[in-house]
Amino acid sequence: MALSLPRMLPVSTTDGELIQRAAGGDRSAFELLYQRYARPVFGLALRRLGDRGRAEDAVQETFASIWRSAGTYKPDRGPGAPWLYAVARNAIVDRARNRTEIPADIPDEPSHDAGPAEQAEQGWVSWRVHRALEELNEREREVVSLAYWSGLSQSEVAEFLGIPLGTVKTRTRAALARLAEILGDEFE
Amino acid sequence: MSFDDIVGTEGLSREEEATLRRVHELLVAAGPPPDLSPDLSLPPVPAEESDPPEVAFLLRRRRGRVAVLALAAALAAFVGGYAFGHSKGKPAAFTSIRMVAMHGAAGAPAESHGVINIAEKDSVGNWPMLVEVSGLPEQAKQSSYYELWLTHNGKAVAPCGSFRVHGKTTRVRLSVPYALKNFDGWVVTTQGPDQNGLGPVVLTT
Numbered sequence: 001m002a003l004s005l006p007r008m009l010p011v012s013t014t015d016g017e018l019i020q021r022a023a024g025g026d027r028s029a030f031e032l033l034y035q036r037y038a039r040p041v042f043g044l045a046l047r048r049l050g051d052r053g054r055a056e057d058a059v060q061e062t063f064a065s066i067w068r069s070a071g072t073y074k075p076d077r078g079p080g081a082p083w084l085y086a087v088a089r090n091a092i093v094d095r096a097r098n099r100t101e102i103p104a105d106i107p108d109e110p111s112h113d114a115g116p117a118e119q120a121e122q123g124w125v126s127w128r129v130h131r132a133l134e135e136l137n138e139r140e141r142e143v144v145s146l147a148y149w150s151g152l153s154q155s156e157v158a159e160f161l162g163i164p165l166g167t168v169k170t171r172t173r174a175a176l177a178r179l180a181e182i183l184g185d186e187f188e
Numbered sequence: 189m190s191f192d193d194i195v196g197t198e199g200l201s202r203e204e205e206a207t208l209r210r211v212h213e214l215l216v217a218a219g220p221p222p223d224l225s226p227d228l229s230l231p232p233v234p235a236e237e238s239d240p241p242e243v244a245f246l247l248r249r250r251r252g253r254v255a256v257l258a259l260a261a262a263l264a265a266f267v268g269g270y271a272f273g274h275s276k277g278k279p280a281a282f283t284s285i286r287m288v289a290m291h292g293a294a295g296a297p298a299e300s301h302g303v304i305n306i307a308e309k310d311s312v313g314n315w316p317m318l319v320e321v322s323g324l325p326e327q328a329k330q331s332s333y334y335e336l337w338l339t340h341n342g343k344a345v346a347p348c349g350s351f352r353v354h355g356k357t358t359r360v361r362l363s364v365p366y367a368l369k370n371f372d373g374w375v376v377t378t379q380g381p382d383q384n385g386l387g388p389v390v391l392t393t
Contacts, residue, residue, distance in 0.1 A: 038224055056225060056228055126218040144215065147189070148189070148220070149219075169196060173208060180211045183214065
């Protein structure tokens with residue numbers, strides 16, 4: 001059964017409101033939550049599990065958990081994003097625990113990988129940033145992606161998009177300013 | 189790439205520059221968002237509100253095709269289950285909490301399909317299942333049979349019971365003690381007396 005895209009809810013509906021609506025069985029709210037968070041959950045799962053197939057399953061399990069446990073969300077305890085992050089992290093940790101592979105060798109050298117606390121911090125930052133990117137319009141998201149992750153210089157981005165370099169810079173600044181607005185609490 | 193390369197500072201107030209610089213650092217720290225595969229393009233499908241949570245989602249891939257099969261199979265299972273439940277040798281009631289649809293694997297008859305109805309785990313940890321398969325050819329030999337398996341990473345790893353088929357549709361009750369969440373699918377294989385190990389897969393999720 002394919003679900004229709006959620007068109008009925010205003011974009012400004014907060015995550016917390018969507019969770020509460022989902023708790024009441026509102027599928028449109030659930031679908032909007034999925035639109036907002038599928039990519040952040042997938043990113044978090046990929047980072048933790050390192051395998052696309054397992055990460056995809058973790059996304060499904062996360063949203064199954066969200067649907068099941070939406071009723072336990074208490075808006076007076078905080079906004080929706082941290083609650084969703086906790087649900088996702090638990091689902092992903094559960095999946096990671098199911099791994100049965102045992103490392104063949106114990107490394108002699110101490111690992112230079114980030115420790116658990118750093119990993120958690122990185123995970124949360126990525127979660128918030130990827131979630132915020134979903135709020136940008138198509139043109140803003142495109143220019144940010146090209147500028148930061150394509151390896152192209154801003155001149156090459158301008159050539160690629162067929163727009164003046166000045167427009168690329170203006171659009172990039174506008175996109176970053178919008179992200180700053182969305183990521184408000186990251187600046188506190 | 190640096191802040192100066194991407195954003196630049198020309199014409200920005202000190203405050204604006206500080207704000208954009210912070211966002212720049214967060215973007216660099218976060219890295220690119222991953223591409224979603226087509227399997228994740230739509231959310232999982234919540235079931236009717238009255239259903240228990242476990243049946244609320246189709247966790248398997250190929251959701252669209254499976255959903256169509258599931259719908260057809262559900263109707264058949266309902267009708268069949270009613271007849272099954274009201275036959276003379278009336279077995280204990282079977283209340284499905286989760287349904288998994290299967291379709292024919294490569295090489296299997298085109299019309300072959302199946303559905304696994306799973307009931308609530310019993311008090312000692314077994315999952316009762318009502319398995320219904322259709323379109324599979326009857327066994328060529330008396331000692332041939334079909335076997336249901338749970339898969340992990342696409343490989344059949346845990347046997348869930350064997351059965352023979354007769355006629356167009358066959359329903360059998362099986363039970364497994366495994367933690368189902370540790371597996372990623374199901375397959376049915378054909379097994380025969382000449383078979384060493386796993387036989388060919390005829391149904392898969």
